[in-house]
Amino acid sequence: MKFIPAVFTFMLTIALAIQVGAQREATNPVIFADVPDVSIVRAGNTYYMSSTTMHMSPGVPIMKSNDLVNWRLVSYAYDTLANMDALNLENGKSTYGRGSWASSIRYHKGTFYVSTFAQTTGKTYIYSTKNIGKEPWKRIAFEPSLHDHSLFFDDDGKVYMLYGAGKLTLVELRDDLSGIKPGGVNQVVIENASKPSEVEGRRGGLGAEGSQLYKVNGKYYLFNITWPPGGMRTVVIHRADKLTGPWEGKVGLQDLGVAQGGLIDRPDGSWYAYLFRDFGAVGRIPYLVPVKWENGWPILGVDGKVPGRLDLPASKGLIPGIVASDEFTRKKNEPSLPLVWQWNHNPDNRFWSLTARKGFLRLTTARVDTSFLMARNSLTQRTFGPASEGSTALDISNMKDGDIAGLGLLQKNFGLVAVRASGNSRSLVMINAGTGAPVEIESIPLNQTVVYLKASCDFLNKKDIATFSYSLDGKTWLPIGSPLKMAYTIPQFIGYRFALFNYATKTPGGSADFDYFRVKDISGTANLGAVGRN
Template sequence: MSKTILTNPIMWADVPDVDVIRVGTVYYMVSTSMHTLPGCPIMKSENLADWEIIGYVFDTLEENDAHNLMDGKNIYGQGSWAASLRYHNETFYVCFSSNDMDRFYMYQTKDIESGEWKRSTFEGKLHDPALFFDENKVFIIYGCGDIRITELIEDATAIKPGGVNQLLLVTEKENIGLRCEGCHAYKIDGQYYLLFIEWTTNGNRRRRQICYRSDQLLGEYERKVIFDDDMEYHNKGIAQGAIFDTPDHEWYAMLFQDHDAVGRIPYVLSVNWEDGWPMIGIDGKAPRKLELNMPSTSRWPLVISDDFDHKENKLALNWQWNHNPDNNLWSFTKRPGYLRLETGHLANSVLYARNTLTQRTEGPSCIGITMMEISNMKPGDHAGLVALQNSFGTVGIKTEENECYVVMCVNIGDGSEEVVEMIPFSGNRIFVKVEFNFEDSLDLAEFFYSEDGENWCKVGCPLKMKYTLDHFMGYRIGLFNYATTKIGGFVDFAYFHYEKDSI
């Protein structure tokens, strides 16, 4: 068999709360998506190194003001959290809680690559759930610190009346800041394994991976630290995720690491069974490279360029909207070869601009460029590129009654925008660019404009990017257009060009 060389991190981009399964020779992964839609991305790989986005579990989670960015409401840092992915009796399952809805969601499909997902919900949050099938029964194991187990009915669409619903175990408290959460549950060779993260307040004082095991699901559990390493990155531990085997019975884990402004990035690590414990890493460390007994495959980019030359109003899977889109206000077909973003709602900043179209950013550095035709903007409109997190920065065009300006803006702390620099502009089209540098947590974004796409001028000031928990997501690059005074204007984006440095 051919060999594949895997380099960690496998993606230097925000792919958090990963869960991975193998079905036959194919691996599938789900990740948290929160306020980006469509939600719950599904990725596929044949060798653990090269991953392709193949779809999403849902297009829209809910239709309300918060999910639609209306009336000053939002779901930043809410939406779908820490989904669990499982395959049982020829059916794929994805389940998660939504904090803003105080609701649990269960999705099922027979065809994970092109099938429809059947949805069911029940009230209440089951924090960081692990879906677990055992002896024709189905359970959710969940919680933070005090871990509970709840039995579902056979088709996994509701809590089972009179079924198991109890405290399963109380995890370690002494010298622990964040007690165990992020459960992943397995039954392997007759033993039950529950994997968690925790955050210590002594020793290394960072995230680490914990395992509890028992020979009975509801029995007594013993505990062991199975991984504690930061790969020499600012004492930020690599933890939380799945373990799984290959067809040749080699074992691996996929975990993630907090990597500052770019987000939470995934690593694939070897697993060695020692005295019945799944010990992660090589001599307790995360290696930069792994040699895998798996075939080489095509490399699928996580973030793409797009010329917007589409015959129908269908996005490439790499794109996600910030909150629910208004599908009446964007188009590839109204002007073929362009993405048209029309204004239909008033907003006071890019954080509340509907139809902001985003992709992830990637380390160590990356660049996004677009060209906009702006002659149909109305007074008060603002359009351009955004480095999107709560501490955002934008570069683009703002219009007034008879004037047009290149502007660079930042968040002044309450979600509204402050103009850092404003430059008069008289053309009908403009090129704008954002350069991101995440090297060794430098975390700077710089903003540029050009009249011809070749000669660039800096505008504003470098943005010191900050990962904040109110968004709980790494920086994204987005195309936006919104109105502050009058709806009905539009901007045509000619393309989105993207470049990144290699790891």
């Protein structure tokens, strides 16, 4: 009876072929993590993307890809935006929800430019380099802060920024990009960019912003996001024969709330729109939408819808390009911190170390703080979907009375599992701020110097639930506290982040040693393609 094995072998071959074929296909979202306000440029066969991380330091992350799907962090536009109380988490001030906002990346005559703006400082910034990741960025800063601007190099050599919300203004820059050019173009070019998406009888909503400006085949194209009252986030597209107008506009896409972004072309001549979608607590996640050109307009989507699957190479996952584990061991000439890490606000570099104890991250308290959200030198990474977990091993030998150190999920409605030092005793605590106010849910006496901590996040279908656990031996894990209902809040304007922290509530000078941070995708076989239509 050789027939049955032959049939079995044939069916297995077919099944494997289908599986391999499916793996060759990209799915939306292309990045299931908080990478908002994306701007993308192509230089030859390589794509570069900038994004927003606001109060994080370093800031304006730059990512690189060869296929528009698989991205890796290669640089930041700046290490420190400015040295001031709000950015340093000093004197009770913070810049949660502010810092630097939507950036614009451009490639012009062999030089990369990334521009951004900050309400915190009231300035507009332009960073430039000829070799991303290998040469430092040069910085230009000027006033005022031009909201959601798009940097644009025209064919005649002139440089512009188009900015605003609802009413959009075009300004010409000086030749050296050092500021707005006196006597140059400075005029409102679109009085109400939201108009194409407005519904008769309904007023209000989000004024068109997030401008991204392009020139294709001699015409100018402008992408904006709007949010009509009673509707969803919407892509509005305008076009014109001259930068100063007149501009004509239309709705470009209205599906799933996928909006804000722009256009990118591939070497093979095909086009895509890159956009993002607000997806609950994980943050604002990037999507790609195919584009066809009809009658001089870019037509987004498939029959006006955002596809779940894309004719692009499959994702290889976000690890280690966007997030990564870290054993805190360093070889000679390696950077102190991989690019996946960002500090919550500006760090005080005197009080963290990877050399004080080889193979450990040491966080030393330098002042008395009132809460996790005001703790300086909290080291963060993105959480990611559909489900992810972060874990660490913590040595508490050098903590002082009143110190709190551990692993948190950073947002306004945060959650954390930590060790609290009280006199000569130590306890494990879980704090849940899911209601907006922190509540200590559970406290467990701790009688050893090393403890293992874990935070697990479930973002599938916007479930947005996190749980915390601990282990005394690194093998057997026990739950602690209560599930955290995560919520994306405007005061912070970021997706939840894993955070390693240590802060003093009584006396500075104590330290906590983190042996490693390990991040893991715990999504299993979740059908990411289905996420695109949720």
